[in-house]
Amino acid sequence: MRVITLILTASLLTSLSGISLAAELSCSARSGNTTVPLLELYTSEGCSSCPPADDWLSSLRQSGLVPNRVVPLALHVDYWNDLGWEDSYSQKTFTDRQYRLADLNRMRTVFTPQFVLNGRNLSRWHSRADSEIKRINATAPPARITLVLSHHARNIGITADAETLSQAAQTDLYLAVYENNLSHDIDAGENQNLTLHHEYVARQLIGPVPLKDNGKVHFVRDISLDKSWKASDMGVVAFVQNRNDGAVLQSLSLPLCR
Known part of the structure; x- marks a missing residue:
């Protein structure tokens, strides 16, 4: 069960010129009794075969694959950037992650578009994704995640x-x-x-944050939004992953507080 709460707090700031109202929005979500897989798309605006994959990822919600069933994330790689068009969403960090997952999947090369479901290469994604997601949803989650976001002006607090x-x-x-x-x-x-057109575009990837010997971790960070990012269209994804084989144990998505 996915639970989201919304809290509105306000503090009065007094100055010589008068009184102003400063508001901070806070919202939270926690994973439930279902394993929710992470669906990663490795893509590029310089790749002619990528737009159909981007469009399919964007259509997941309309086809019933909502965030309590699967968590989508589009990571734009940078190895197309010298071939005619520089993708402004691309980052070397995303390319490095794709190469690491390729190694763990014993793949000889990387390519775009590539879908990775819970750390495993997903071929024939048009026909296989729904059944694979349904299979994973039916398993008991080996990890739990709680995510709390606070939003004030151009800053996000993540816990x-x-x-x-x-x-x-x-x-x-x-x-x-x-x-x-x-x-x-x-x-x-x-x-x-x-x-x-793009949805679920990764703007920043944080991690790895190792879990402690007791199997738990508590993480807090504040992030300043780039001036070009639209806060009304943003959110945060959290996922737990085995570093030795790449398997994602649980994932959770939460839109930025409105």
Whole structure:
């Protein structure tokens, strides 16, 4: 069961010129009795075969694959950037993560678009995703996550608690800040003259944060939003992953407090 609460707090700030009202929004979510898989899309605006995968990821909610069933995340890689179009959403961090997962999956190369479900390469994603997600949903979660967000002006406060009953010595917590409702007019490269639309775009990836010997971790961080990011379209993903084999044990998504 996914539980979300919304709390509105206000503090009065007094100055010589008068009184102003400062408000901070706080919301929280916790994972329940269902294992919710992480679905990663490795993509690039410079890749002509990527827009259909981007569009499919964007359509998950309409097809019933909502965040209490699967947590989507689009990570734009940077190895297309020298081939005609530089993807402004791309980061080397995302490329490094894709290469690491390729090693763990014993794959000889990386490619785009690539879907990775709970740390495992997902081929034939059009036909297999729904059944694979349903299978994972039916399993008991090996980890629990609680996520609390606070939002004031251009700052996000993140508090995350994760716990696993096993694999503590080899398990890490990750967090990703994502943004929805993005679009770009592409002026060069393989997708020249197209307007591409994106959802669940990773803006920042935090981790790994190792779980302690007791199988728990408490993580707190404040993040300043880039001036180009739209706070109304943002959220945070948290997931717990085995660093030795790449298996994701549990994931959780929470939109930024409104």
